[in-house]
């Protein structure tokens with residue numbers, strides 16, 4: 001995600017597993033992911049008046065910090081890219097926005113570019129990373145599924161290049177694995193709070209205008225009236241579903257006008273990353289114990305215990321990987 005937005009990873013690969021690499025990642029999470037929580041002020045507005053737990057002050061402080069970090073990042077990018085002109089060329093998001101700023105400065109102000117960058121960092125990094133961690137964990141606990149998806153990638157992509165987005169149409173099972181992961185572990189289980197603009201009736205309940213509504217995707221995705229063996233990991237079930245949102249029973253990205261605008265991009269990013277993990281490495285559990293699948297009960301449903309796994313380069317890929 002950092003590469004797509006900024007053009008370089010958050011941490012250089014050689015430092016990724018070292019303390020020197022972990023520090024900036026921790027800092028990034030603190031600045032961009034810490035606001036992903038249910039805001040108690042929305043439910044008890046009185047707390048806002050009494051300044052409960054200094055939430056508002058903390059949000060203001062966080063916003064200042066974000067502004068400062070993004071400001072530094074922008075300076076660095078502007079310094080290194082004096083002649084940002086060519087919009088057509090493939091380039092990271094921020095550079096593209098700066099090139100548009102040259103032609104439409106009144107619209108693409110620094111503040112607009114900051115907001116767009118912030119949106120991708122806040123809404124797009126943890127959600128995709130958490131889903132991939134769930135997917136890898138499920139695959140390790142279901143080695144036959146892992147074998148099947150690996151066989152699909154080996155057969156359709158081979159071992160002389162990395163998987164790319166032109167391969168997706170030939171990799172339906174990989175798509176089913178990601179969908180089934182999102183069914184069992186929808187990263188945003190209660191979607192985002194919405195407010196009813198008019199009074200209405202939902203499932204026999206009268207909803208007053210101005211009510212905060214949450215949609216429980218988690219329970220819909222595990223409802224035995226909607227899904228056969230709902231708690232089982234069976235990617236094959238998505239082979240039979242015509243259109244992923246059939247009957248609105250599968251809504252990991254929400255639904256309607258305020259649904260996730262990046263669902264397509266998220267699916268592509270996750271297919272590429274997960275596909276490459278499976279293509280390039282053989283994966284094993286640490287020891288004989290199944291991966292612990294306990295989930296946190298927070299705004300984003302993450303694993304309580306981070307996934308630990310052993311990976312070794314696939315023998316069939318070593319030739320290609322050694323040339324990188």
Ligand code: HEM
Nearest residue numbers: 120123124127128188192252253254255258259260262266
């Ligand atoms: C696995 C990955 C992701 C999941 C599961 C996910 C899920 C969701 C959900 C459930 C919503 C709320 C929809 C609703 O209220 O009905 C949402 C909104 C949103 N998502 Fe995502 N998302 C993911 C990735 C991304 C990425 C990669 C980006 C940006 C690059 C993104 C940007 C947004 C934005 C901006 C909204 C707010 C839309 C609005 O309020 O109109 N999401 N997402």
